[in-house]
């Protein structure tokens with residue numbers, strides 16, 4: 260098979276599907292858009308062999324942004340349940356922080372089929388069962404993809420002016436990018452990949468304990484013993500149904516196992532987490548046809564800032580392939596949806612101008628950083644700092660240092676400033692606390708430093724270069740700031 264298109268999108272997940280829709284929509288269907296996915300049509304958008312692995316939560320704001328831009332809408336069953344916000348509990352369950360705001364719990368499996376329906380309505384050609392194995396290049400430009408038809412074994416060569424890599428966190432295309440580019444090929448697997456997994460379960464209600472299950476709120480538990488370097492969650496899918504899972508940083512799980520003299524795996528931790536949930540009883544994998552082939556799975560999420568550059572000549576990356584999930588909570592659906600709209604517009608402009616160079620596509624970098632990307636490095640620094648803290652210190656920090664203003668900042672997708680740290684009044688009023696602060700001045704100092712670093716990184720993002728010429732100088736300054744943060748905030752609780 261040897262064919263030509265204007266754009267080839269590799270990957271039919273949320274990022275690829277919405278980017279393909281956006282290109283079609285914004286060009287009025289003038290360009291030939293092909294989307295390829297390695298799954299068979301009956302498993303469209305499936306992330307791994309075992310399912311559409313996800314916590315399924317997305318903010319209404321992000322979904323509305325994409326739906327309004329593309330003129331599409333989603334309803335039941337792809338939006339399976341509505342929630343009023345997220346409740347984050349400290350390890351000792353004594354402090355909770357409420358991030359209110361409408362959100363949806365999706366059914367990723369049926370959502371993928373709805374996306375396929377829209378793609379075809381928009382005139383996007385969809386080829387299923389194609390494994391994209393590499394990028395074709397010509398004259399310093401990406402010029403297509405090569406791969407195999409998984410069923411027939413036939414070699415496939417597909418040509419295009421632009422390739423969008425939306426093939427997820429294990430992208431082979433980005434790793435083996437055959438042209439010169441500022442795009443980073445490899446992620447730091449030790450520090451920036453979270454191993455994560457989840458069940459979709461039905462259950463009977465157990466004890467009336469809202470710290471473990473609430474039908475209107477997504478619950479997040481921070482606990483370095485249960486989910487070292489990550490967190491665990493109970494996201495309601497109804498009165499008696501939930502998505503329950505957790506994420507861990509592999510090296511911290513190993514360290515925790517050594518310390519405790521145990522041999523837990525990601526799966527055993529998820530099973531334990533399910534078993535200790537006192538608000539649910541007799542939990543069983545969902546038997547609903549909506550969850551067919553999707554009740555348990557394990558996969559990975561990148562949790563660093565997005566790739567510092569998202570474009571090359573004839574090539575752009577998006578979604579997990581571009582490391583877009585928010586470093587602090589691994590939420591990648593919202594960033595992927597918003598980036599799809601931005602990238603769709605930039606690609607249409609580039610094709611209309613007849614120029615698909617890095618320079619022409621650069622606007623995608625600038626606009627993504629402006630809308631969403633500017634806070635990601637600061638969340639990366641905060642995430643790395645929090646991962647190094649013990650349960651005791653996280654509970655203490657959440658109780659005394661996190662103010663309502665911080666919560667509002669995080670809700671606005673900004674970094675917390677921990678203003679309470681500056682108000683010594685609290686310490687002075689409370690003798691017990693004063694004693695603790697004296698014993699542990701490092702925590703207050705560390706949090707203050709992450710806030711300070713956050714401001715500097717956000718300010719550097721506001722100087723993100725408008726064209727590729729300024730990138731190298733900017734990147735050097737940016738990496739130096741980041742490196743300084745890592746060195747000064749290196750984990751203290753090891």
Ligand SMILES: Cc1cc2nc3c(=O)[nH]c(=O)nc-3n(C[C@H](O)[C@H](O)[C@H](O)COP(=O)(O)OP(=O)(O)OC[C@H]3O[C@@H](n4cnc5c(N)ncnc54)[C@H](O)[C@@H]3O)c2cc1C
Pocket residue numbers: 269270271272273274275295296297298303304305306307312313314315316317389390391392425426427428430431455456457504557558559560577578579580584589590591592593595
């Ligand atoms: C357990 C878990 C829980 C999560 N919870 C949440 C959450 O609650 N909220 C949230 O916002 N985010 C969550 N995330 C992250 C979120 O799921 C991802 O950020 C998002 O789905 C990324 O979408 P994507 O389209 O970039 O990639 P993917 O969903 O990975 O899609 C990639 C697609 O490309 C296809 N593909 C891959 N390689 C090839 C190839 N070589 N050739 C052809 N096709 C290929 C795949 O089959 C797949 O269809 C979670 C992730 C995990 C693993």
